[in-house]
Amino acid sequence: MFKLEKTDLSLLVIVAVLTMFAPFILNPFPADSAMAQFNAGYPDLMQRFVIFGVFAIGFNILFGLTGYLSFGHAAFLGVGSYAAVWMFKLLSMNVVPAIILSVIVAGLFSLVIGFVSLRRSGIYFSILTLAFAQMMFALAYSVLTPITGGETGLQLALDDPRILGVSQTAGGNIPVPSIFGLEMRSSAELALGAWSFTFNVGYYFCALIMLVSFYVAIRIFRSPFGMMLRAVKSNQQRMNYTGLNSKPYTLAAFVISGMYAGLAGGLMASMDPLAGAERMQWTASGEVVLMTILGGVGTLIGPVLGAGFIKYFENIFSKINSTILHEWFAFLPDGLEDLLVNVLYPFIGKGWHLTLGILFMLVVIYLPGGLVEGGQRVNGWFRNRGAKKSTTKTTPAE
Amino acid sequence: MSKTDVTRRGMLKTGAVAGAGLAVPTIFTAQSAHAFTNEPTGGTVTLGFNVPQTGPYADEGADELRAYQLAVEHLNGGGDGGMMPTFSSKELQGNGILGKKVEYVTGDTQTKSDAARASAKSMIEKDGAIMITGGSSSGVAVAVQALCQEAGVIFMAGLTHSNDTTGKDKRANGFRHFFNSYMSGAALAPVLANAYGTDRKAYHLTADYNWGYTTEEAVKSSTEAMGWETVAAVKTPLTQTDFSSYIAPVLQSGADTLVLNHYGGNMVNSLTNAVQFGLRDKQVNGKDFQIIVPLYSRLMAKGAGANVKGIFGSTNWHWSLQDEGSKAFVRSFGTKYGFPPSQAAHTCYVQTLLYADAVQRAGSFAPCAVAEALEGFEFDGLGNGKTLYRADDHQCFKDVLVVKGKENPTSEFDLLEIVEVTPADQVTYAPDHPQFSGGALGTCNNGA
Numbered sequence: 001m002f003k004l005e006k007t008d009l010s011l012l013v014i015v016a017v018l019t020m021f022a023p024f025i026l027n028p029f030p031a032d033s034a035m036a037q038f039n040a041g042y043p044d045l046m047q048r049f050v051i052f053g054v055f056a057i058g059f060n061i062l063f064g065l066t067g068y069l070s071f072g073h074a075a076f077l078g079v080g081s082y083a084a085v086w087m088f089k090l091l092s093m094n095v096v097p098a099i100i101l102s103v104i105v106a107g108l109f110s111l112v113i114g115f116v117s118l119r120r121s122g123i124y125f126s127i128l129t130l131a132f133a134q135m136m137f138a139l140a141y142s143v144l145t146p147i148t149g150g151e152t153g154l155q156l157a158l159d160d161p162r163i164l165g166v167s168q169t170a171g172g173n174i175p176v177p178s179i180f181g182l183e184m185r186s187s188a189e190l191a192l193g194a195w196s197f198t199f200n201v202g203y204y205f206c207a208l209i210m211l212v213s214f215y216v217a218i219r220i221f222r223s224p225f226g227m228m229l230r231a232v233k234s235n236q237q238r239m240n241y242t243g244l245n246s247k248p249y250t251l252a253a254f255v256i257s258g259m260y261a262g263l264a265g266g267l268m269a270s271m272d273p274l275a276g277a278e279r280m281q282w283t284a285s286g287e288v289v290l291m292t293i294l295g296g297v298g299t300l301i302g303p304v305l306g307a308g309f310i311k312y313f314e315n316i317f318s319k320i321n322s323t324i325l326h327e328w329f330a331f332l333p334d335g336l337e338d339l340l341v342n343v344l345y346p347f348i349g350k351g352w353h354l355t356l357g358i359l360f361m362l363v364v365i366y367l368p369g370g371l372v373e374g375g376q377r378v379n380g381w382f383r384n385r386g387a388k389k390s391t392t393k394t395t396p397a398e
Numbered sequence: 399m400s401k402t403d404v405t406r407r408g409m410l411k412t413g414a415v416a417g418a419g420l421a422v423p424t425i426f427t428a429q430s431a432h433a434f435t436n437e438p439t440g441g442t443v444t445l446g447f448n449v450p451q452t453g454p455y456a457d458e459g460a461d462e463l464r465a466y467q468l469a470v471e472h473l474n475g476g477g478d479g480g481m482m483p484t485f486s487s488k489e490l491q492g493n494g495i496l497g498k499k500v501e502y503v504t505g506d507t508q509t510k511s512d513a514a515r516a517s518a519k520s521m522i523e524k525d526g527a528i529m530i531t532g533g534s535s536s537g538v539a540v541a542v543q544a545l546c547q548e549a550g551v552i553f554m555a556g557l558t559h560s561n562d563t564t565g566k567d568k569r570a571n572g573f574r575h576f577f578n579s580y581m582s583g584a585a586l587a588p589v590l591a592n593a594y595g596t597d598r599k600a601y602h603l604t605a606d607y608n609w610g611y612t613t614e615e616a617v618k619s620s621t622e623a624m625g626w627e628t629v630a631a632v633k634t635p636l637t638q639t640d641f642s643s644y645i646a647p648v649l650q651s652g653a654d655t656l657v658l659n660h661y662g663g664n665m666v667n668s669l670t671n672a673v674q675f676g677l678r679d680k681q682v683n684g685k686d687f688q689i690i691v692p693l694y695s696r697l698m699a700k701g702a703g704a705n706v707k708g709i710f711g712s713t714n715w716h717w718s719l720q721d722e723g724s725k726a727f728v729r730s731f732g733t734k735y736g737f738p739p740s741q742a743a744h745t746c747y748v749q750t751l752l753y754a755d756a757v758q759r760a761g762s763f764a765p766c767a768v769a770e771a772l773e774g775f776e777f778d779g780l781g782n783g784k785t786l787y788r789a790d791d792h793q794c795f796k797d798v799l800v801v802k803g804k805e806n807p808t809s810e811f812d813l814l815e816i817v818e819v820t821p822a823d824q825v826t827y828a829p830d831h832p833q834f835s836g837g838a839l840g841t842c843n844n845g846a
Binding site: 048142145153155158171272274319353 | 451452456467503504505506510511512513515516517519520523524536537540541544545547548549562567606607608609633635636837838840841843
């Protein structure tokens with residue numbers, strides 16, 4: 001089916017099932033329980049999971065296959081968002097033209113930047129992409145304020161033309177993004193006893209697009225083109241000596257991953273019609289590198305896992321404040337409670353970066369293959385319990 | 399892979415799934431069942447405090463959070479009640495809001511629009527917050543305000559000074575208590591004219607983002623109106639930490655006054671550089687060289703240390719004010735945390751009380767009802783004298799403080815002295831003033 005091998009197909013099916021049932025999987029705790037803090041099944045975060053999944057899948061096509069480490073991919077995400085918001089301002093609130101334009105614009109930008117940056121490889125390539133991205137961030141943040149909205153970000157206004165739609169709704173508000181009339185933000189709730197689950201149109205739209213992107217990524221990974229990209233990673237010099245020009249391949253990979261980033265940017269703007277310059281900052285570019293490495297470079301599912309992991313930390317852990325901690329440990333004697341809270345507090349709440357950093361270090365040191373390797377080891381351990389021979393192995397793209 | 403086996407078990411499974419699928423619509427509750435977004439149904443109501451906990455304004459964010467916690471304590475009847483007894487409206491009883499106990503959730507804006515919106519969205523979608531408040535930068539305030547408008551909850555802005563928040567980016571669901579760039583300019587100009595004369599040549603250094611632009615414009619137009627001349631206005635990148643290269647050309651320009659449209663760490667660094675260059679000991683055009691900082695805060699003054707001595711600026715509120723409201727607030731904040739509150743803390747505390755009071759008066763949490771109660775609301779006793787929440791743009795009009803760095807500070811908090819309290823009339827402008835043009839409130843949104 002879908003011209004996929006059996007293992008890839010089962011992976012695709014697993015991802016499809018996971019994304020379709022995410023509202024259940026991410027809300028394991030009853031809504032009123034103390035553990036509800038850890039529920040992640042609300043629309044905004046679920047959308048972020050899959051959108052950053054798209055971003056990381058695209059990034060992995062470049063980094064995982066060719067080994068070219070781009071430190072400026074957030075720039076394409078930002079460009080895609082700006083393009084989408086401009087479509088909302090000028091054309092209509094339908095997300096389809098917005099997303100198409102964001103992919104095209106990001107593709108054009110990545111073509112130009114890739115053409116220049118790919119003249120170098122290794123660290124020089126990384127620095128070049130970083131420089132381009134910072135340049136674009138600076139432009140968006142201040143110089144191009146009329147186009148990008150500067151620090152405040154590009155927003156919709158009541159007097160935007162929207163030639164194919166309406167400038168404002170009958171109630172005098174700005175219309176919301178929709179797909180042929182179906183609003184992205186509309187949700188349905190399902191209450192089963194103490195549990196409640198939210199099904200959001202925007203999330204399922206993003207999830208479908210992510211599945212398509214995931215499928216395309218699998219096809220690229222298994223194609224002769226993908227093989228050529230792996231050859232670039234393993235030994236580009238030898239490839240060049242055989243008389244093969246690798247540049248068109250790397251440039252194509254760069255543009256494809258730039259378009260993935262643009263798609264993610266367009267989706268972000270479709271879920272939340274605002275494009276801010278911070279999206280293009282180098283920290284945002286670094287984040288996608290972290291996602292990919294954390295999940296497993298060169299593996300298919302790794303980047304998606306990494307994206308989910310980081311976004312979960314950013315949105316769930318950062319919201320635990322000291323009051324909540326005190327509630328958790330209220331059963332302990334006062335002195336012990338305060339001590340425990342004081343010890344834990346630096347690592348959660350506003351200190352979530354610290355915890356993430358520690359986890360990242362642990363993963364890089366003990367699981368160089370990322371979360372995927374961790375999963376394989378656990379799997380292997382279960383299968384070989386009792387047996388001496390270990391068959392754990394990773395399948396990075398090399 | 400196209401083999402299709404039809405088994406009894408498979409048929410049963412399919413049938414069960416299909417049945418469940420058909421049954422789904424009957425057990426779903428569409429969100430439109432509620433009258434408005436996050437209508438509180440139980441005995442509690444949740445407020446969302448969205449403040450910068452990391453990044454350049456983390457200090458302000460921490461102080462805002464303290465103020466919010468204090469406000470919640472007072473609303474629920476704890477502590478000494480703070481400003482509730484001095485507040486001119488006596489609706490709040492100390493039994494929560496409309497009898498519902500006030501709970502809160504916190505989030506980190508990181509001073510980034512995206513992160514702030516993500517955090518606000520999770521408060522609205524996951525925690526059921528009925529009102530979002532906080533923030534320490536105009537970019538974030540504007541972004542979150544637009545989000546709240548879309549989602550149909552009330553936004554009570556924290557520290558945001560840019561004209562745009564209640565100017566071109568104003569929204570019907572958003573309210574600002576803090577003052578703005580225009581008010582700073584209008585309040586400062588007469589004081590500056592008195593202190594430094596009316597024939598000065600000013601040189602502006604402006605942080606290169608929206609707040610910088612509106613502040614530069616406001617100060618420029620008010621000082622030019624009284625006879626000053628603007629020699630040059632130079633934009634500095636927000637990430638700049640060393641301003642030496644920007645300070646050097648100031649002296650060659652023939653200017654005798656330097657206006658630093660900088661905030662936070664930017665201001666601390668640029669002021670320190672300017673003082674180190676000896677600008678303040680120079681004589682230009684036969685006059686002493688002067689430096690002006692349009693927006694002051696105590697936390698900035700602390701960062702710049704002795705360099706702020708004698709430098710004029712404006713501020714929304716200061717803990718040394720002697721009215722009953724301010725004294726009550728400083729007392730209860732000081733008792734709880736051991737030091738006086740900053741202006742960011744004050745505005746956040748007041749916003750929370752104002753929201754609670756508006757709900758109480760409206761008798762409903764519905765955003766449109768609350769907005770109507772806030773629009774045109776006149777109150778007193780919250781530290782800034784008589785104040786009006788103007789209906790046209792949801793901006794508060796109140797007295798503005800012109801302050802000066804204190805020559806002989808008595809403690810690490812006593813860094814600013816109040817030079818003049820500019821009455822509200824002097825800083826009031828027409829809703830269609832050019833600095834605020836281009837934008838519309840729209841209509842309030844109840845969401846859901």
